[in-house]
Amino acid sequence: MTHRVNPEQTLEAQGITGLGRVYYNLPEPAIIQEALARDEGTLGLGGAFLVTTGKFTGRSPKDKHIVRTPATETTIWWENNAPMTPESFAVLRDDMLGHMKGRDYFVQDLFGGADPAHRLDVRVVTELAWHSLFIRHMLRRPDATELAKFVPEFTIINCPSFKADPARHGCRSDVVIALNLDAKEILIAGTEYAGENKKSVFTLLNYILPSKGVMAMHCSANHALGKPTDAAVFFGLSGTGKTTLSAAPDRTLIGDDEHGWSERGIFNFEGGCYAKTINLSREAEPEIYDTTSKFGTVIENMVFDPETLELDFEDDSITANMRAAYPLDYISNASVTALGGHPKNVVMLTCDAFGVLPPIARLTPAQAMYHFLSGFTSKVAGTERGVTEPEPTFSTCFGAPFMPRRPEIYGNLLRDKIAKYGSDCWLVNTGWTGGAYGTGSRMPIKATRNLLTAALTGTLAKGEFRRDPNFGFDVPVACEGVPDVLLDPRRTWADKDAYDTQAKKLVDMFAANFQKYLDNIDEDVRACAIG
Secondary structure, eight states: OBSSOOTTSSTGGGTOOSOSOEEESOOHHHHHHHHHHTTOOEEOGGGOEEEOOTTOOSBOGGGEEEEOOTTTTTTSOTTTSEEEOHHHHHHHHHHHHHHHTTSOEEEEEEEEOSSTTTOEEEEEEESSHHHHHHHHHHSBOOOHHHHHTOOOSEEEEEETTOOOOHHHHSSSSSOEEEEETTTTEEEEESOOOTHHHHHHHHHHHHHHGGGGTOEEEEEEEEEETTEEEEEEEEEOOTTSSHHHHHTOTTEEEEESSEEEEETTEEEESOSEEEEEOTTOOTTTOHHHHHHTTSTTOEEESOOBOTTTOOBOSSOOSSOSOOEEEEEGGGSTTBOSSOEEOSEEEEEEEEOOTTSOSOSEEEEOHHHHHHHHHHOEEEEOTTSBTTOOSOEEEEOGGGOGGGOOSOHHHHHHHHHHHHHHHTOEEEEEEOSEESSSTTTSEEOOHHHHHHHHHHHHHTSGGGSOEEEOTTTOOEEESOBTTBOGGGGSHHHHOSOHHHHHHHHHHHHHHHHHHHGGGGGGSOHHHHTTOOO
């Protein structure tokens, strides 16, 4: 069934033959009809589509491989990316395409990137109809004229029912995400978790754009109402608050997860949002909450009442990584263009399970590069397989699983752009205060919002600061709407000696982690490596 497709760019023209029915570029109602006919999920309140992803409810980063060829030998950060031989990829591809013969598939031809000068034309082929709906939300949609002449630069083939064989296919398990940058293909098998689709595109852009002088960023972004030149970006791993904090009602949302920073400013890679819904409430986040009952929103791994179809935002018995995927225009203050100017503020979000870091700190450019390369946070429950409670971790560039190149490449790009465009830099802790995980409590979202508002409007920078004795950055001593005690984490602990012990432990972890970067950075950044 063809909806709209370039007649010269069918799957058959790409050498993918013998499939059953192929559905090209179906719109949302048609996709949902097909998904319901295949019993892939349930039509929920307002027309949301409710699904579960089976065994895997998070990404499988250890199962991602990049094909090692002469072209990628010196460009890939192999310490962070598992290699696969071209021969293994060829066998995997042949076996996977053989498994696909006779089965129906869904194709979406989409753009990765709102800036036409830097976008990637991606074809996504999925076995599951609802995956086609998901990726249609998450990437950017060509119009009818663009579809008629669409030529895919990269093709992603996703077949959850195919199980890889580690001995035969040179992978780690029966789950595999294999990127062949030379052949411009990505194969995904063995997992129904839809996030693998979008993160594969992000990984591609992280590889392609730096060679063009464009910074690829795992961040959300927004700008002041009516002022695209007053933009801000928010770096952070899943669970640190990127989606929540960028969707502020008094600012225009550019995007919630993946962006580029070019010579013209910042641009969203995506066309939608992928928001965590655990403990989501209408009172705290009304716009995101309302998307969970809008037509076509994909509700992933949420418990719901089988009779009323009401969602349970507190029940994490399936996973704490429950999510909603929806188009950007479901947020009333979302940018139509998904473009912004050069960011006036760069915010790095961390979820500190140690309870040591202050709720906000001002960074020098050297400190910004140091904390960007460190990428300290805590993995939160459910985001990856096997993570059941917060785990302190260092994920360089706040996105190591998606970084195919050496981290210093991204760090230098960020530092150069901060210097060139004069961005102010902030480190924001959305993790614990008053004690570590298990003893303390999560940072109040109201306090975080007030601090960010003060930072983005420029009022925070005009106040008094103190020098943090552990990390050397500047911390405000007061902010309207925020208890002063919260700004000094040591004061929030009942046992001050316990705080000092915990702080030293974290400082030592930072210093040990940063050793691997010391030979490839400038002296002023090296000086930030405390401990």
